Amino acid sequence: MKETWYEKLQPWIIPFILLISWQLVSTLGIISENLFPSPLSVITSGWQLTASGEIVEHLVASLGRAGVGMLIGGIIGFTFGILNGLSNKSYRFTDTTIQMIRNVPHLALLPLVIVWFGIGETGKVFLVVIGVLFPIYVNTFHGIRNVDPKLVEMGKMYNLKGWKLFKNILLPGALPSIFVGVRYALGVMWLTLIIAETIPTQVGIGYLATNAREFMQTDIIILSIVIYALLGKLADLIARIGEKKLLTWNESYK
Amino acid sequence: MSGEISGNSDNVKQLTHQAVQIDVEQGSKSFGEKQVLKDINLSIEKGQFVAIIGQSGSGKSTFLRLAAGLDELTKGKLLYNQTSLDQSTINVTMMYQDSRLLPWKSVIDNVNLGLETKGEKRAEQVLDAVGLLEHKDKWPAQLSGGQQQRVALARALIHEPSLLLLDEPLSALDAFTRLEMQNLIEEIWSKLGFTTLLVTHDVREAIRLADRIILIEDGSVAMDLEIDHPRPRQLSDTKLVVLEEQILNRIMNGEVDESLKEKLSI
Numbered sequence: 001m002k003e004t005w006y007e008k009l010q011p012w013i014i015p016f017i018l019l020i021s022w023q024l025v026s027t028l029g030i031i032s033e034n035l036f037p038s039p040l041s042v043i044t045s046g047w048q049l050t051a052s053g054e055i056v057e058h059l060v061a062s063l064g065r066a067g068v069g070m071l072i073g074g075i076i077g078f079t080f081g082i083l084n085g086l087s088n089k090s091y092r093f094t095d096t097t098i099q100m101i102r103n104v105p106h107l108a109l110l111p112l113v114i115v116w117f118g119i120g121e122t123g124k125v126f127l128v129v130i131g132v133l134f135p136i137y138v139n140t141f142h143g144i145r146n147v148d149p150k151l152v153e154m155g156k157m158y159n160l161k162g163w164k165l166f167k168n169i170l171l172p173g174a175l176p177s178i179f180v181g182v183r184y185a186l187g188v189m190w191l192t193l194i195i196a197e198t199i200p201t202q203v204g205i206g207y208l209a210t211n212a213r214e215f216m217q218t219d220i221i222i223l224s225i226v227i228y229a230l231l232g233k234l235a236d237l238i239a240r241i242g243e244k245k246l247l248t249w250n251e252s253y254k
Numbered sequence: 255m256s257g258e259i260s261g262n263s264d265n266v267k268q269l270t271h272q273a274v275q276i277d278v279e280q281g282s283k284s285f286g287e288k289q290v291l292k293d294i295n296l297s298i299e300k301g302q303f304v305a306i307i308g309q310s311g312s313g314k315s316t317f318l319r320l321a322a323g324l325d326e327l328t329k330g331k332l333l334y335n336q337t338s339l340d341q342s343t344i345n346v347t348m349m350y351q352d353s354r355l356l357p358w359k360s361v362i363d364n365v366n367l368g369l370e371t372k373g374e375k376r377a378e379q380v381l382d383a384v385g386l387l388e389h390k391d392k393w394p395a396q397l398s399g400g401q402q403q404r405v406a407l408a409r410a411l412i413h414e415p416s417l418l419l420l421d422e423p424l425s426a427l428d429a430f431t432r433l434e435m436q437n438l439i440e441e442i443w444s445k446l447g448f449t450t451l452l453v454t455h456d457v458r459e460a461i462r463l464a465d466r467i468i469l470i471e472d473g474s475v476a477m478d479l480e481i482d483h484p485r486p487r488q489l490s491d492t493k494l495v496v497l498e499e500q501i502l503n504r505i506m507n508g509e510v511d512e513s514l515k516e517k518l519s520i
Contacts, residue, residue: 154354157322157347158368158413168367172358249358249393 037219042226045219049208059227061203065121066193066231069128074185077133078178081140085174086166098137106130107195114199124196131192132185139181143174176250179243186235190228205231273300273449274334274344274416276321281330283316283473290316292473294330298466301447305460308470309505314453317470318419321451322346334417347410349423353402355394355409362390365408380408384438400431404438411442418443420452424459436462440485457501461494462487469505477504 019039025031026038033041049055080098084091106127117123147170155169197206205224212220276298283291290313298304308314319325320332323341334344355364365377381387384404386397394402403423410418420439424432440463443450454460460467461481469477479501487494 150350150352150354151356153324154348154350155368157324158409160368164368168359169356172356175358247358249395251395 034216035218037222041219042222045217046223046226049220049223055208055227058203058205058208061201061207062193062197062205063231065124065196065204066128066189069125069192070132070185070189072125073129073132074136074182076129077136077181077185078140081137081178081181082144085141085144086170095141098134101130102134102138107192110195110199119200123199124193124201127196128189128192131188135184135188136178136181139177139184140174143177143181144170146177147173176247176252179239179247183236183239183243186239187232190232190235194228272416273447275300275336276417276449277331277333277336278327279331279333281320281327281332283313283320283325284328290473291320291327291470294473294475296468296475296478298449298451301449303443303450303452303463303465305452305454305464305467306470307454307457307460307467307501307505308476310455312470313473314470315421318348318421318451318453321417322348322419344416345413346417346419347413347415348419348421349403349406349410351422351425353394353399353406355402355405357394360391360393361386361397361405364394364405365412367409369412377408377412380412381405383411383442384408398431400427400435403427403435407435407439407442411446415448418448418450420450420454422453422455425455432459437486439463444485457498457505458489461498461501462489467501469501471505477501 022036023038023040026033026036026041046055080094084095109127109130113123113127117126151169151173152165155165160168194206197204198210201207205227209221209224212218212224276296278294278296281291281294281296282289294317306314306317316325320327323346331339333339334341338344355361356367359367362374362377362381365381366373378387378390381390384407386401386404386408389397389401394405397405406423424435427435436459452460452463464481467477467479467481468475469479481497483491483494489495489498
């Protein structure tokens, strides 16, 4: 059934009311504009930063760190998830170690990372890698392990072995679970990036926020937070589109 | 509806290899301590349609898995065409109680599964034979249970089986659909002549389809009956009704009715 225009509008009513109240609270001077700038002034400073091109530079830097970290961590997590899902030998050999490292809150590594890698890019990317690796590992592993053994038996009956069995049955069967891992990892990725960008740097959304704090530019701080939120939403949206495209066969993704 | 029921089985004529003969010599199978099949001696002729009946846990499904090469006898021999021990020398395909279609592949890709050379045309012919050509691009989830089993049958047929194994493939279907499927299987079997082993709980189904009914009880062959009745069979036929009664009695009471064969003269 198609949603009517009113039903489409419904989820946005409360955010809209909140935004209006925020604007009113600021313009009526109930809360100091210096502590809690109005939405309009946030938008204005956002526009200024965009016009000067400054924001693009910061965005590119942050996206680069997030992307590279996600890619490396994703590949490592996926590879070990597949290996341990398929092979009990590999599972016995590596899983305990991976689980031990997984239980260290990776953000607590921050001081150590600074000592190890200094304040350059490597430390920031490293933190993201550690953050996204585990959700992807765990979900890939369980995805492979939970593929219906009846389908695997059927595949063997029909001459599917090795790579063919993997490509036709195991991987597609694990895919819904892998996507859950990817979406969860995307959340961890942004969170890690925010923390990682508190390591002194000259560029990035985190720098924008830290720098603004020095000069009490609350509008820029809020702008940075909004940008993080938008990026997070955008990443999730992209993952969901991918999910929908690849999982059209699955009723729950219609 | 009737348009899609019958299908066009003329299309499947070429889809068979030489039917296979199966001989089991003193075959036993144990899982750990538990002996599931005991000292089985059977010879199944080329092209024969054999129904294997028995209660749950009697070992009938195990027998099917052995014939499929999914398991091996603990003792004794299972020979294909009197010489070969190796299941891979013949084409075996199997239908299960659930269709086991891959939900992430379209109907036609499911039919083509595991083929070395993907023949879109051949897959279409086989789908036509089971009456589902118009559904070829759908997902399995969009089909009814009966249609899914038809796809599973098409998938089994495209491999040109010399042995078709049916593990209660119709037991989850409603009565009407089951009857349709029985007709379809019988029709295709008569055309192609592959050897068929059907495991079923349903005595009527066994009588309706099989040349021979084997009752397995506690891992042994308790009864081995040839049914030489013209096809297509009407289950209301007095002879078949009496036969069904006798077999059911035999299963329920465990009594050997010596006069059975005389009474029925079969």
